[in-house]
Amino acid sequence: MKLHRILALVNRHLMLYKRSPQRMMEIVYWPLLDLLVWGFITMYLARYKEGLPAFVTFFLGALILWDILFRAQQGICISFLEEIWSRNLLNLFVSPLRTGEFLASTMLVSIIKVIGAAIMTIGLAYLLYSFNLFMIGLSLVPFVINLIVTGWAIGIFTTAIILRYGQEAEVMAWGLAFLFQPVSAVFYPVSVLPPFMQVIANGIPAAHVFEGMRAVIETKGFPLNELIWAAGLNVIYLACAILFFNGMFRIVKVKGLLVRVGE
Amino acid sequence: MAHSVVEVRKLTKRFEQVTAVNEISFEIHQGEILGMLGPNGAGKTTTIQMLLGVTTPTGGEIRILGLDLGRHREEILSQVNFSSSYVSLPQSLTVWENLRVFAQLYHVRNYREKIDRLLSVFEIAPLRNTVTRKLSTGQLTRVSLAKALLNDPKILFLDEPTASLDPDIADKTRSMLKTIRAQSGLTILYTSHNMREMEEMSDRIIFLNKGEIISTGTPDEIMKRFQGEDLEEVFLKVARGKT
Numbered sequence: 001m002k003l004h005r006i007l008a009l010v011n012r013h014l015m016l017y018k019r020s021p022q023r024m025m026e027i028v029y030w031p032l033l034d035l036l037v038w039g040f041i042t043m044y045l046a047r048y049k050e051g052l053p054a055f056v057t058f059f060l061g062a063l064i065l066w067d068i069l070f071r072a073q074q075g076i077c078i079s080f081l082e083e084i085w086s087r088n089l090l091n092l093f094v095s096p097l098r099t100g101e102f103l104a105s106t107m108l109v110s111i112i113k114v115i116g117a118a119i120m121t122i123g124l125a126y127l128l129y130s131f132n133l134f135m136i137g138l139s140l141v142p143f144v145i146n147l148i149v150t151g152w153a154i155g156i157f158t159t160a161i162i163l164r165y166g167q168e169a170e171v172m173a174w175g176l177a178f179l180f181q182p183v184s185a186v187f188y189p190v191s192v193l194p195p196f197m198q199v200i201a202n203g204i205p206a207a208h209v210f211e212g213m214r215a216v217i218e219t220k221g222f223p224l225n226e227l228i229w230a231a232g233l234n235v236i237y238l239a240c241a242i243l244f245f246n247g248m249f250r251i252v253k254v255k256g257l258l259v260r261v262g263e
Numbered sequence: 264m265a266h267s268v269v270e271v272r273k274l275t276k277r278f279e280q281v282t283a284v285n286e287i288s289f290e291i292h293q294g295e296i297l298g299m300l301g302p303n304g305a306g307k308t309t310t311i312q313m314l315l316g317v318t319t320p321t322g323g324e325i326r327i328l329g330l331d332l333g334r335h336r337e338e339i340l341s342q343v344n345f346s347s348s349y350v351s352l353p354q355s356l357t358v359w360e361n362l363r364v365f366a367q368l369y370h371v372r373n374y375r376e377k378i379d380r381l382l383s384v385f386e387i388a389p390l391r392n393t394v395t396r397k398l399s400t401g402q403l404t405r406v407s408l409a410k411a412l413l414n415d416p417k418i419l420f421l422d423e424p425t426a427s428l429d430p431d432i433a434d435k436t437r438s439m440l441k442t443i444r445a446q447s448g449l450t451i452l453y454t455s456h457n458m459r460e461m462e463e464m465s466d467r468i469i470f471l472n473k474g475e476i477i478s479t480g481t482p483d484e485i486m487k488r489f490q491g492e493d494l495e496e497v498f499l500k501v502a503r504g505k506t
Contacts, residue, residue: 008367020355087351094315096341256318
């Protein structure tokens with residue numbers, strides 16, 4: 001791994017965002033709309049949920065954390081799609097750039113996007129709803145890191161599919177993360193799911209993160225068990241996603257598809 | 264005679280039932296401009312892609328700068344470069360920003376001076392701060408060639424670099440490449456469908472048809488062998504199966 005090659009690609013994306021304000025929409029526009037719509041719905045429902053005093057905290061916290069996962073996944077996919085859209089992929093892979101360096105750069109870009117989106121949503125949630133995510137405490141930090149890693153794993157998997165099947169598979173960049181949402185227990189606990197879905201949810205790192213978040217809010221204790229599960233599953237998922245990407249990259253080279261990915 | 268910087272032995276590429284390149288062998292000597300000629304589907308682009316490591320050969324051996332491409336990809340690719348009219352650059356970045364990204368990617372020392380010099384060589388210095396999207400095809404081709412020379416490559420792979428350029432810009436581009444070759448001893452593998460361009464540029468030509476090398480030699484030797492008055496006539500004979 002050569003740092004200068006990773007930073008070259010990170011710079012390329014930062015310059016793109018500087019030059020193209022419309023690309024800031026993915027960091028500002030969608031999180032803002034989500035926060036406005038779901039935030040006011042939460043406030044409204046909270047009036048009738050007196051038996052659940054932490055309802056607003058649960059819901060807005062979940063909303064902000066889900067956005068972190070989604071932005072992390074998007075950070076990977078959009079960085080890759082940018083190379084396809086600009087017909088630049090071949091220029092990159094005829095250079096000494098390695099696939100690991102390429103993925104590392106997309107991960108760094110995704111962290112930058114997540115930080116940007118998180119600052120905005122956390123700030124707005126505080127301004128609009130007096131909701132302070134930090135009241136949940138520092139124990140949230142390791143869970144947030146796990147959400148980012150889950151987003152990376154989904155993003156790398158999606159990118160591998162787009163690499164293999166071309167732009168026709170581009171829709172997955174926007175949709176695949178949401179496939180995990182029903183079993184990630186984002187807005188409700190795993191216990192409300194039917195038994196077979198609970199089994200699936202237990203295999204999803206994000207479900208353990210959101211269960212952990214709820215445990216933190218309810219008990220103020222640190223749910224180490226959920227964190228270990230999330231981290232363990234993330235290690236497996238991320239490793240599998242990277243292996244899958246490398247496998248797809250090998251197939252694409254055998255089939256001579258790299259030059260045609262953008263067509 | 265100059266030593267070989269590219270050695271290809273029995274290079275083969277099959278896509279399921281189709282054999283795109285069939286056991287071709289050739290060498291490129293240091294400082295040489297080798298033209299690769301052939302009709303559509305002859306295997307030119309597939310061969311270049313294999314030489315650049317972006318398509319995996321079915322069989323055969325590729326040695327570049329004395330090293331096996333499969334085992335020394337990174338070392339080789341840091342010393343070669345590529346330009347094609349079919350590849351572009353990020354459209355929202357300025358010319359200078361794009362070149363800076365690639366300079367960083369190739370770990371070019373003193374990249375500011377290097378970029379300025381290449382912008383000057385290709386007569387695109389006034390476009391330094393222009394967003395790439397606003398460039399004409401000819402300007403983009405020159406920026407792409409500047410990118411391809413950023414790392415002082417020992418070998419340059421050019422896949423139809425002047426396609427879609429008007430004759431004036433294409434002529435200027437060829438002159439620039441010949442000047443650079445004369446100054447730096449750069450080795451170039453060149454493909455084009457412009458026969459006059461191939462005659463003008465190439466020291467030697469490899470003529471591919473249906474994935475096989477059907478002839479190799481200087482442009483004059485090839486014309487004599489196929490009894491054509493120019494390469495275009497030879498090309499038409501081969502493409503229409505009249506050889």
